[in-house]
Amino acid sequence: MIVGFTVFGKLKNNFNLNKYEQIDVIITHLHNDHAGTLSQLILYMWFVFNKKITVYSKCKNIKTFLDITGTPEESYELKTYSDNLEFIKTEHAKDLDSYGFKLKVNNKNIVYTGDTITLEPFFPYLKDCDEFYVDVSKNSNAHLNFENAIQDLRKIKSNNTKVFLMHIDDKDYIKKINNNEFFID
Numbered sequence: 047m048i049v050g051f052t053v054f055g056k057l058k059n060n061f062n063l064n065k066y067e068q069i070d071v072i073i074t075h076l077h078n079d080h081a082g083t084l085s086q087l088i089l090y091m092w093f094v095f096n097k098k099i100t101v102y103s104k105c106k107n108i109k110t111f112l113d114i115t116g117t118p119e120e121s122y123e124l125k126t127y128s129d130n131l132e133f134i135k136t137e138h139a140k141d142l143d144s145y146g147f148k149l150k151v152n153n154k155n156i157v158y159t160g161d162t163i164t165l166e167p168f169f170p171y172l173k174d175c176d177e178f179y180v181d182v183s184k185n186s187n188a189h190l191n192f193e194n195a196i197q198d199l200r201k202i203k204s205n206n207t208k209v210f211l212m213h214i215d216d217k218d219y220i221k222k223i224n225n226n227e228f229f230i231d
């Protein structure tokens with residue numbers, strides 16, 4: 047799950063968090079819109095339900111990030127991989143360690159780019175991919191430029207992979223995409 051700015055509040059209000067035996071969180075990078083309420087979620091689960099969540103991340107500052115937000119070490123477990131999860135190093139913002147990942151869940155291969163400026167590191171993982179979640183934008187140079195990437199995305203889609211676009215930053219653009227004006231189909 048992504049624990050951005052408002053995510054903890056939504057989780058708390060919409061789910062009975064106590065009923066889950068195990069909560070795993072994957073952190074791709076430490077921008078606020080992706081990790082901003084991670085500490086709150088950990089603290090809540092720990093102090094209210096006495097449950098430890100598992101945080102998967104390879105970000106080099108993740109431990110410091112949790113330390114400076116007052117998250118006791120014993121309240122979470124930190125892991126860098128699991129049998130069904132592999133991180134994929136990518137480029138996003140200067141000085142920020144950023145990853146996408148490949149996840150196998152319910153017999154589906156999912157590739158998720160996180161925020162990225164490039165598709166390159168993901169190509170080797172796309173051969174047997176069922177669902178591809180990709181960060182695209184119109185205006186930002188910290189995200190993949192949709193118009194530059196569209197040829198590649200069409201190719202990926204033609205290989206029986208469902209493509210999901212994330213992080214789009216322009217209303218008219220979304221309208222155009224939904225009207226298929228970019229012929230992603």
Ligand SMILES: [Zn+2]
Pocket residue numbers: 075077080138139161
């Ligand atoms: Zn970001």
Ligand SMILES: [Zn+2]
Pocket residue numbers: 077079080161213
């Ligand atoms: Zn973001």
